[in-house]
Amino acid sequence: MKKSILLAASALTLAWAGAASAQHDDRVCLDQTCDMVSLFGLEASAQGPAVGRIEGVEAPSFGTWGFDLAGRDTSVHPGDDFFRFANGAFMDALEIPADRTRYGSFDMLRELSDNRMMALVQEFAAAEGLDPASDEAKVAALYSSFMDQARIDQLDAQPIQPLLEQIRAADNRAEIAAFMGRATGGFGRTLFGTFVNDDARNPEVYEAYLGQSGLGLPNRDFYLEERFAPKLAAYRAYVEQMLAMAGWENAAASADAIVAFETRLAQAHWTQTESRNRDRTYNPMSVAELEAAAPGFDWRAFLGAAGYGDHDRFIVSQNTAFGPMAQAFAETPLETLQAWQAFHVTDQAAPYLSQRFSDANYAFRLRELGGQPEQRTRERRGVSFAEGVMGEPLGRAYVARWFPPESRAEMEELVENLRRAMAARIQTLEWMSPATRQEALDKLAQFNVKIGYPDEWRDYSGLEVRADDLFGNVARSRAFEWAYRLNRLGGPVDEDEWGMTPQTVNAYYSSTKNEIVFPAAILQPPFFDPDADPAVNYGGIGGVIGHEIGHGFDDQGRKSDGTGALREWWTPEDEARFEAQTAILGSQYDQYEPLPGFRVQGGLTMGENIGDLAGVTLALEAYRLSLNGAEAPVIDGTTGDQRVFYGWAQVWRGKYRDPAMQQMVATDPHSPPQFRVIGPMRNIDAWYEAFGVTPEHRYYLSPEDRVRLW
Numbered sequence: 001m002k003k004s005i006l007l008a009a010s011a012l013t014l015a016w017a018g019a020a021s022a023q024h025d026d027r028v029c030l031d032q033t034c035d036m037v038s039l040f041g042l043e044a045s046a047q048g049p050a051v052g053r054i055e056g057v058e059a060p061s062f063g064t065w066g067f068d069l070a071g072r073d074t075s076v077h078p079g080d081d082f083f084r085f086a087n088g089a090f091m092d093a094l095e096i097p098a099d100r101t102r103y104g105s106f107d108m109l110r111e112l113s114d115n116r117m118m119a120l121v122q123e124f125a126a127a128e129g130l131d132p133a134s135d136e137a138k139v140a141a142l143y144s145s146f147m148d149q150a151r152i153d154q155l156d157a158q159p160i161q162p163l164l165e166q167i168r169a170a171d172n173r174a175e176i177a178a179f180m181g182r183a184t185g186g187f188g189r190t191l192f193g194t195f196v197n198d199d200a201r202n203p204e205v206y207e208a209y210l211g212q213s214g215l216g217l218p219n220r221d222f223y224l225e226e227r228f229a230p231k232l233a234a235y236r237a238y239v240e241q242m243l244a245m246a247g248w249e250n251a252a253a254s255a256d257a258i259v260a261f262e263t264r265l266a267q268a269h270w271t272q273t274e275s276r277n278r279d280r281t282y283n284p285m286s287v288a289e290l291e292a293a294a295p296g297f298d299w300r301a302f303l304g305a306a307g308y309g310d311h312d313r314f315i316v317s318q319n320t321a322f323g324p325m326a327q328a329f330a331e332t333p334l335e336t337l338q339a340w341q342a343f344h345v346t347d348q349a350a351p352y353l354s355q356r357f358s359d360a361n362y363a364f365r366l367r368e369l370g371g372q373p374e375q376r377t378r379e380r381r382g383v384s385f386a387e388g389v390m391g392e393p394l395g396r397a398y399v400a401r402w403f404p405p406e407s408r409a410e411m412e413e414l415v416e417n418l419r420r421a422m423a424a425r426i427q428t429l430e431w432m433s434p435a436t437r438q439e440a441l442d443k444l445a446q447f448n449v450k451i452g453y454p455d456e457w458r459d460y461s462g463l464e465v466r467a468d469d470l471f472g473n474v475a476r477s478r479a480f481e482w483a484y485r486l487n488r489l490g491g492p493v494d495e496d497e498w499g500m501t502p503q504t505v506n507a508y509y510s511s512t513k514n515e516i517v518f519p520a521a522i523l524q525p526p527f528f529d530p531d532a533d534p535a536v537n538y539g540g541i542g543g544v545i546g547h548e549i550g551h552g553f554d555d556q557g558r559k560s561d562g563t564g565a566l567r568e569w570w571t572p573e574d575e576a577r578f579e580a581q582t583a584i585l586g587s588q589y590d591q592y593e594p595l596p597g598f599r600v601q602g603g604l605t606m607g608e609n610i611g612d613l614a615g616v617t618l619a620l621e622a623y624r625l626s627l628n629g630a631e632a633p634v635i636d637g638t639t640g641d642q643r644v645f646y647g648w649a650q651v652w653r654g655k656y657r658d659p660a661m662q663q664m665v666a667t668d669p670h671s672p673p674q675f676r677v678i679g680p681m682r683n684i685d686a687w688y689e690a691f692g693v694t695p696e697h698r699y700y701l702s703p704e705d706r707v708r709l710w
Contacts, residue, residue, distance in 0.1 A: 026200065027509070071090030072088060113505060141467040146381065155471075157247065157346075163187060163188070173298060185307070189344035192213055196489050200566040203512035207489070211275075211281075214265045231368070231369065239255040240255035254335075255343075261336055276607065278559050414538075415449050419444060435571055453502040518541075535643035536647040547615030549614065619648065648677065684706075
């Protein structure tokens with residue numbers, strides 16, 4: 001029997017703090033960045049919204065037909081705040097657990113995944129007679145190594161001492177550059193993050209990418225904007241603390257120099273909005289061209305140590321930042337560069353070192369930057385560690401136990417209905433010319449769809465894991481992952497590869513593969529429930545499907561054609577009309593202010609906002625198509641159109657701690673959850689009709705001011 005619960009909005013994601021830049025990534029994800037960590041949810045009593053934690057491994061359900069009417073606040077008019085109207089009573093009762101920076105619908109399902117991962121990992125750990133070379137035994141060994149607190153505390157800082165000695169021995173900048181190259185598959189920081197990914201203009205082959213990196217804070221704003229001055233001061237103290245704990249000499253003076261160096265790098269960095277532009281960030285360069293454009297940095301030492309050999313083509317993202325960054329490197333004293341690298345090695349290793357290191361890392365990274373009052377339990381972190389290293393083997397076991405085959409079949413039908421809705425809209429768009437329309441229809445027809453889990457699973461036979469060597473396991477897994485990526489350079493792209501594990505609560509669109517991907521874990525309530533009213537499912541998972549389809553036609557995804565190649569296929573007139581509408585949409589979101597002094601960035605969030613608008617629009621159209629001309633039933637006084645809108649609003653229920661919200665607004669390409677509901681609704685005519693929204697209401701837009709894209 002399913003557990004009846006109420007839930008909140010979305011899931012806080014912490015990207016791995018390794019050397020490689022994530023800016024090469026062509027995936028555009030539903031919820032924050034594309035990698036997920038352990039998150040939490042809540043349950044309800046019969047009397048109304050209540051805060052609790054998901055227990056066990058059973059999927060939730062909502063109300064009697066898929067939506068929780070008791071969670072609304074009907075004292076608020078839908079036109080004044082539809083997020084509050086649909087979710088207000090629930091939000092009033094919601095409390096964020098002490099070991100979370102946010103709490104919501106994504107978080108609840110992520111905790112369900114966490115519980116299932118915990119059950120699997122502990123089952124593997126307790127099993128007898130496992131083949132040591134099996135995936136199950138390796139997962140168990142990873143978990144055991146993390147849980148061996150006594151040994152980890154006894155070792156204290158010993159595991160990183162060989163790396164610190166290498167840094168001390170680097171008596172010139174070429175050796176520092178070489179250390180950065182090795183850090184790509186290990187511990188440390190690089191000025192220029194590098195990765196191997198599909199070539200955006202030739203998406204059939206893998207190519208090497210380079211992007212700006214080098215900062216220890218989330219982005220340049222934390223160094224340059226006065227509103228983040230307290231965070232910068234806390235960071236400087238944390239740098240000193242880490243260096244002192246690692247036994248680095250002159251920790252206080254070194255911390256001052258490191259922050260000054262990173263501030264200079266931040267001044268050279270592009271903004272995240274600038275870094276979204278796929279035309280500007282595609283700049284192929286040879287090693288000689290890199291040397292000419294960014295002298296003062298030993299490119300050959302760096303790239304050689306990273307393992308690139310004689311490869312001579314790199315796609316550079318923020319090309320104009322590279323020169324000033326290389327100059328900063330050349331003009332910074334060697335002892336500062338050494339201390340900078342020593343700090344980042346220690347910072348990245350801290351979660352895998354003794355308690356004093358992991359506590360200090362948590363205190364800054366999660367409590368100071370995210371507002372999280374308590375650290376997660378070691379057991380939870382141990383499971384997350386094992387999953388992070390071997391997510392696919394755990395995903396294979398997850399699918400076998402918790403993903404019914406019929407869910408895949410039902411999703412396929414939903415996707416096709418959304419595709420039909422998109423095709424119908426493209427065919428009737430007044431602003432699009434016939435030439436661009438045909439290209440858009442061709443692209444839509446070529447969309448690949450992946451549902452649930454991969455057909456082929458990754459081979460981990462080459463990964464060495466030891467139950468008594470946590471730090472070694474981390475180092476070997478990072479090297480294993482980098483070698484896996486690097487060895488594909490220049491080869492054909494694996495079209496069957498997934499960018500997420502089945503247990504990930506998220507979804508994404510890949511521009512270079514022109515595909516939409518829906519892992520098994522998101523195909524559960526409140527997104528998808530075979531027992532729910534179809535309108536709610538269309539508003540939930542249908543909105544997600546439409547969102548990902550919309551990414552193929554957002555301000556950046558539209559630049560790739562049906563084969564995934566980055567090329568211009570729009571007429572100039574159509575492009576101008578499209579950009580005029582996106583400018584209006586951006587100005588709408590620029591006005592949203594979730595916290596005083598922290599406004600949403602319409603440019604940074606543009607792709608996601610277009611995806612949300614497309615998602616809700618297409619979900620409604622697809623639901624209407626699914627009725628085949630019949631009237632939608634009225635359930636508990638709600639119309640079919642209303643239930644679609646409710647379905648979308650319900651999946652974004654949730655709260656953030658203030659520091660986490662500040663960080664989100666500054667760094668994340670997604671809008672805060674309340675505006676993922678309000679923002680698209682006020683641009684859809686049917687929403688006004690469904691809820692009687694008129695000019696006196698706060699979020700009313702006159703018809704001529706509503707954005708009409710897809």
